[in-house]
Amino acid sequence: MQLLYLACGALLLTAVLVLWRRELSVIIRVFAVQGAALAVLVAVLAAQENSVELWAVAVGVLVLRAGVLPYLLRRALAGAGESRRETRPLVNVSASLLAAAALTLLAYAVSQPLVALAPSAATQAIPVGVTVVLIGFFVLVTRRRALSQLVGFLLMDNGITAVGFLTTTGVGLVVELGVSLDVLLAVLVLQVLTTRMRETFGDTDLDELRELRD
Amino acid sequence: MNLAATGMAAVVAIGLVTALLAAVVPARSAVVGVGTAVTGAAAVVAGAAALAGGSFSVVLPEVLPLSGVALTLDPLGGLFVAVTGGVAVAAGIYAMSYVDSLDLRTRGVQVALPLFVVAMALVPAAANVSTLLVCWELMALASLVLVVAEHRRGPRVASAGRWYAVMTHLGFVSVLIGLMVFVAHAPDDSFAALREAGGRLSPAVAGVVFVATLAGFTSKAGIVPLHAWLPRAHPEAPSHVSALMSAAMVNLGVYGVVRVGVDLLGGGTAWWWLLVLALGAVSAVYGILQAAMSSDLKRLLGQSTTENMGLVLVGIGAAGLFASSGEHTLAALALTAALLHVVGHAAFKTLLFLAAGSVLHATGSRDLDALGGLRPVMPVTTAAFGLGALAASALPPGTAFVSEWLLLQALIHGLPAGGVAAAIAMPVAVAAVALTAGLAVATFVKAFGVGFLAKPRSGAAADAHESPFTMLAGMGVAAVVCVVLALWPAGVLPAVQAAAGGAAVSGDVTLRLSQATGALSPLLLTLGLLAAVVVVAGVVRAAVARRARREARLWDCGGGPMSARMEYTATSFAEPLQRVFDDVVQPELDVDVSHHQESRYLVQAVEYRRKVPDRIERRLYEPVLNAITAWGGAGRRLASGSVHRYLGYGFYVVCGALILLAVTR
CATH class of the missing domain: 1.20.5 (Single alpha-helices involved in coiled-coils or other helix-helix interfaces)
Incomplete structure (x- = not known):
């Protein structure tokens, strides 16, 4: 039980850390830690349910979110050259942290009825998952670098996965496999896109792309 | 399995097989033409069998989820199936070579044609709301593909397609809303259940259902004010598709009004039918007025469709009004006149559109001001269009005359029948129908005279050539039907009466009106007219023969030989009418006079532009x-x-x- 709450705490903390730090390499490392925390969360649930399938999912999550995805991100970063910092986010760091606090409150307020449906140790942690989703969305909206936006997208996905596991204790191996493949493909495509953008424009600041409209 | 059921099964089977073949066979145009014509023939057989009393009903619950497909062919539906089939026969035969000549062989267009015919044949056979709506939508989509078939010809086709797509779907939504409100008050969505529930609806709900479905169905029929798509889409479609749309598809709007208003809702109150009557009268007059001003041959025909559907609605409105005041015999007469006009209009509008397509095929132009002089080079097409024009103008040996005469009889004899509303509405309706008939004569004299007679006004018209045999054969089918309807309407009248009786205008449906003394035989009338013409021609010939014949140039005021520039154009022919109806049509005139540089008193050129906006x-x-x-x-x-x-x-x-x-x- 304590381990579950610890994993959830790590999930939340890493999400906030992504907002706080500007070094892109640090952000990727934090993201890897979050992937590990998610794997731990699933593993704890697997131990509770005593199901082999969940254990397999936990291993899969660990490999994908703490291993493959950070590796892909780091490789994209390595090609980036000097632009290794999120220099000018649209909302500065201290305001971002305050916003994260507000989003956490909102997530707690909103997920109360979900928790009340079936109060248990796992469902008590639902607000954490929702918070991670919202913070991921916030990162997506406020960060300029394509890579940090990618991380924002992956944070959202981590949050959604966490909520899924916490509410249903396992959505089935096939579903999880499908979602993971989806995420992997999305990251690969976005990585290619990022590389192309850098080759074409010499920069990955998405705000420079204002001509793409009718 | 009776004949009607076999016929409908054949319609669906042959139509679908043709569509399939069109997708795979290389020689598509012949396959599609023959397949469409055979599908149409099957529809005629099915419709005729249903009119003869062999109705059938079938439910296929597996085909559509939730409610399933239910088909029933009663006499009312049978009439519309038969009309659709007849038009499809002519259009199918015509399409065989027309499609090749205009390079319309693309797969999508060829697949859509038989599907369009099948959908149109299924709409009147639908026996529950889901089937009706699915077939209705299939019909709209297939026709939309066909409307934009010639999209390479210019942006006007795309614009016509957009107008059609938007308006037909808004109409669909309106029908959907009306029928959903109706179904909510019935146990299920079969027409039998609706018919039973229709009598028990509160007046407000029934009014909402009627007005919503009326808006949707009349937009399909091209009734003012929802007509804007019709003069755009019908001319831009390939001509055999124009014929199908203008002669068969618009009828289904009328079918919808009769089915929902008279059959399912059981008649309703007088104001419904006054509304229908008013819409019909306004459409008839406005449509033919626009047609009279138009100088685009196919656009003129499209606007004339609005006029004819308006006349049909006048008949239906009068029928409903009579039925709501208990005059069932008169109601049956008015409804019979309306349905007979549907049949007649289908015949002559098919003929006219196919002939217009033949002109387009030969000259590449639809502009009446650039045509003329087609009689020597395209004799068959000219004869076909002339016959169609005679049929469309409500003059005695014409097809439209019979139905319009019946309609006028019904309206005139209805004067003492109804209450105050009828006493006001009937004379106005009579006036509207009469005005429409007069304007129709002017319009079709213009279309035929300016378009086909005199000298050619452009090189394209001078170089015209007669169309290939299958196109002429398609026109021939329509022409024969026109002549039969004009000379021997008694042949189809029992069938139309069966359809009118099938539409639950209760009471006996004999046409022996006690107070109606008008009697008329179109055949005798035509024979008399022919005899008179022969006599007059003989007298003139005899009178002329006494003097020596002398060949001379036509008197031209000494202005040199007559040239095509001295002829009446479509614009100038319509000018007097335009002056009379100046306040109604409000044309935009633009006269540019340019002078010689040397003197302001010498005119170099005068340019006259007229636009009649809707x-x-x-x-x-x-x-x-x-x-x-x-x-x-x-x-x-x-x-x-x-x-x-x-x-x-x-x-x-x-x-x-x-x-x-x-x-x-």
């Missing part, structure tokens, strides 16, 4: 379109191009929704 369209559609455009412009300002802003919209909306949830819970 006033109803301008007043009614433009404000709506402008509002939508402004709304779109405002929406575009939200999209600045910044990815972050787009993401931000999503983020704020999610947060807003969550906050709302948290606060309101």
